[in-house]
Amino acid sequence: MLVVEGHKHMAEVGFSRFSAREVAKRIGYSIGTLYNVMGSYDHLVMAINTRTFVLWTAYMQVRLDGAEKDPIRALVEGYFGFAHANRNAWTAIYDHHLPPDFALPEEHEAVRGRLTDLVVAKVAALLPDACREAAPRLARSLVATVHGHCVFDLNGSFRLMGEQAPVEMALDRVRESLAIAQGGGDLTEFVIDRGSQDG
Amino acid sequence: MLVVEGHKHMAEVGFSRFSAREVAKRIGYSIGTLYNVMGSYDHLVMAINTRTFVLWTAYMQVRLDGAEKDPIRALVEGYFGFAHANRNAWTAIYDHHLPPDFALPEEHEAVRGRLTDLVVAKVAALLPDACREAAPRLARSLVATVHGHCVFDLNGSFRLMGEQAPVEMALDRVRESLAIAQGGGDLTEFVIDRGSQDG
DNA sequence: TAAAAAATTGTACACTGTACATTTTTAACG
């Protein structure tokens, strides 16, 4: 329950104002106990962030189940949707840096990898059989693409530049790359209807 | 000089171990003086990060000047190159979050915007006259794309997944979107030579 | 019940950003 309460605290105050002492206070533990149980501040935040991945993956799965017709849109909107709805917790994932000598335990890696697996599966399903083995690599690249747009959306870079539809823009980029990976057959649609620029 | 020395300290120890007290000590100031001059920790880090943007822009300009034949590659490699060469300082830009009520001063915005201007100019130069007004929006989107790849490269996500050529992958995504924006004429190159998957 | 194991606590340490009253230094003027 320590991690659950810690996750709540992270969601409420954000990474920069997060403190292990406050988590201990919230759950009725002393700071000494929290340290004995978790090991260190880094271990606590790592556990909280892995929990965020679990919630994120579940969130994505629900979105996917309700949108079989356009899973790619569901994935992109799910990425942004979770980040917006859980801003502090989501941001903490990328704000927290483990020390260089501190490798993420394999169990945590496995849990966090489920989210990527979801994307790989949907991307693979869209590719021709001939190049299906390229799906994992392309999927990772598309996730990175969406991530970049999501970061700029949440940190205000896009707002600063007057961008008003970052989700649609990310989706445009993803669809472009997917269309090309699929063989470039119907690419004219992008030329005629160039995304949603004036949305 | 306070900001210059602060920048050095940030580059050496990274955002999480950065402290205003240490900067004061390095420059021979007392902590009180630093506070009187800078106003707050957030102001100090903000100034340091804006300085990082200045150095980054200069770095990019040099790269661009030496690569007129392929400015897009120069931009992408410059993005990754600076981030790698100035890992701690670069990461601090995105690790530091100003309080919600704290707007980035206009002067800082202007300085930081120069980097984006560089990209917008090169993207605009590549687009047909008909859709040149779409350059700023597309440029921002491509920067976000590259940024996402760069983040995953530096934070170990790509390494964890076995990705070995994140720069080339980002470049592939950018070229795809640019080709489509240019009219989709020579898209077959992407189908035949699908990026650098086995690089 | 007694001993062993596990869980929990309290406290101390060095460090942080912040605030503000003092002191020192610099500059201006007669």
Add this chain to the structure above:
DNA sequence: CGTTAAAAATGTACAGTGTACAATTTTTTA
């Protein structure tokens, strides 16, 4: 030069933080 006003720099106090560890309490086991 001396005086004064402004500017710059300082020292200290406060409430926090993560960390460490010996001492204590609770639980389990035999």
